[in-house]
Amino acid sequence: MPKSRQRSAPGRAARANDATPAARLTETHVKRPLLRVGCGVDAHPLRPGRRLVLGGVEIPHPRGLAGHSDADVLSHAVCDALLGALGLEDMGARFPDSDETLRGRPSLWFLEEVMREARTRGFEIVNVDTVILAEAPRLQPHIAAMRKMLAAALGVSVDSVTVKAKRLEGMGAVGRQEGIMAQAIALLAGPT
Numbered sequence: 001m002p003k004s005r006q007r008s009a010p011g012r013a014a015r016a017n018d019a020t021p022a023a024r025l026t027e028t029h030v031k032r033p034l035l036r037v038g039c040g041v042d043a044h045p046l047r048p049g050r051r052l053v054l055g056g057v058e059i060p061h062p063r064g065l066a067g068h069s070d071a072d073v074l075s076h077a078v079c080d081a082l083l084g085a086l087g088l089e090d091m092g093a094r095f096p097d098s099d100e101t102l103r104g105r106p107s108l109w110f111l112e113e114v115m116r117e118a119r120t121r122g123f124e125i126v127n128v129d130t131v132i133l134a135e136a137p138r139l140q141p142h143i144a145a146m147r148k149m150l151a152a153a154l155g156v157s158v159d160s161v162t163v164k165a166k167r168l169e170g171m172g173a174v175g176r177q178e179g180i181m182a183q184a185i186a187l188l189a190g191p192t
């Protein structure tokens with residue numbers, strides 16, 4: 001037998017330790033979870049007489065977001081990020097405006113539904129990161145509550161969900177306070 005074939009198991013272990021992290025990941029004996037990433041973007045107009053709900057948290061403001069459900073733009077962006085990571089149709093296709101049973105529904109329900117499906121397919125959340133683009137109101141005091149609500153709906157720890165808020169310094173439709181936008185990215189780990 002050639003010398004290279006006579007390597008003992010400890011020898012292989014030592015070689016694996018010497019390898020770069022990337023090389024170690026390519027070792028065939030390492031069981032890796034299937035990682036899938038998805039992104040989501042959403043926007044809704046601000047209208048008088050509507051509640052402003054972001055990440056399941058009602059925020060005092062003279063105007064709220066208009067839409068078929070509670071128009072929670074942050075939850076919708078997270079929902080689309082999860083659906084994208086799972087390779088499924090987006091929110092509009094999955095929960096259409098034409099479905100009257102969804103009118104006024106709290107958007108955290110959509111997240112619970114999508115996570116139920118994700119778990120039946122063997123996927124769990126690694127992390128979700130989000131940004132809300134809003135000129136007003138000031139969102140910083142509500143960030144912790146939003147993270148808590150989103151994490152509870154997704155069935156993960158608060159550490160796995162982050163929410164950031166940005167102003168657009170008066171630029172564009174968001175800067176003119178015509179509406180609010182949100183972006184989300186989700187990383188899911190599936191079966192090995």
Ligand SMILES: [Zn+2]
Pocket residue numbers: 042043044067071072073076
């Ligand atoms: Zn939406």
